[in-house]
Amino acid sequence: MAPEASFAECHELIEEMRRIYATDEDALKVRALNQQFKEVRKLCEDREAHMQTVIKEMVKRVADAEKRATPSESPSEHQKRIAQVEAEKRAAGEFLTHMEAEAQALEHMQAELKSQSANLKVKKQEVDAIEMDDVPRAKHELSLYAHISKISWQYETTDRIKGRVNAHEGKDLQVIDYAVGDRSEYQLANDLWNLID
Incomplete structure (x- = not known):
């Protein structure tokens, strides 16, 4: 980084x-x-x-x-x-x-x-x-x-889950942008882990 x-x-x-x-x-x-x-x-x-x-x-x-x-x-x-x-x-x-x-x-x-x-x-x-x-x-x-x-959250946005996963070695910067309530907490956690890995 x-x-x-x-x-x-x-x-x-x-x-x-x-x-x-x-x-x-x-x-x-x-x-x-x-x-x-x-x-x-x-x-x-x-x-x-x-x-x-x-x-x-x-x-x-x-x-x-x-x-x-x-x-x-x-x-x-x-x-x-x-x-x-x-x-x-x-x-x-x-x-x-x-x-x-x-x-x-x-x-x-x-x-x-x-x-x-x-x-x-x-x-x-x-x-x-x-x-x-x-x-x-x-x-x-x-x-x-x-x-x-490596997650930077955008706390000022309250109606969406927004942020970014900063670039890891060999990976590009990943954007996080989900509507609140459009997926379960379990699914959201899995999606975030996939972005981090």
Whole structure:
């Protein structure tokens, strides 16, 4: 076999393996989870700042109401003003309770996102470990298979079984081109052996 053909086969095999293992889907998921975590934390901080502003405003309104309540008012007007202040106080308390519930829900969501991020990191480490261990072995086995059988497959064709048997000594290059399902696996194996021999 010519060195150029052997190099081309190896190059083709390496390019195919690099394309298969070039995806960074897990890293993208981790980045997306980290971004969601930052957004949730920012939302919590914004809600807390908003609540502080609301509480300050409510305290100011209560102070203003207390200043306006003077002894010169009639008892009924004084009672009305106190009732209004009490109603505002209750509304502020309900709003605060609602905001605290939302803050707890956001904290729960933040904890879940942290857990998902940790799980994805573990999965990525497992995938990296498999890649470090299995990919070189698979490359070696594929290279050995290609060298022994002298078959170069066209993997991009999915509706047909296509490839070529590189020239052996005294033989010309053989083309492999079969429709998927037009023969049994047994017959296909025999036909391929006949091309290789």
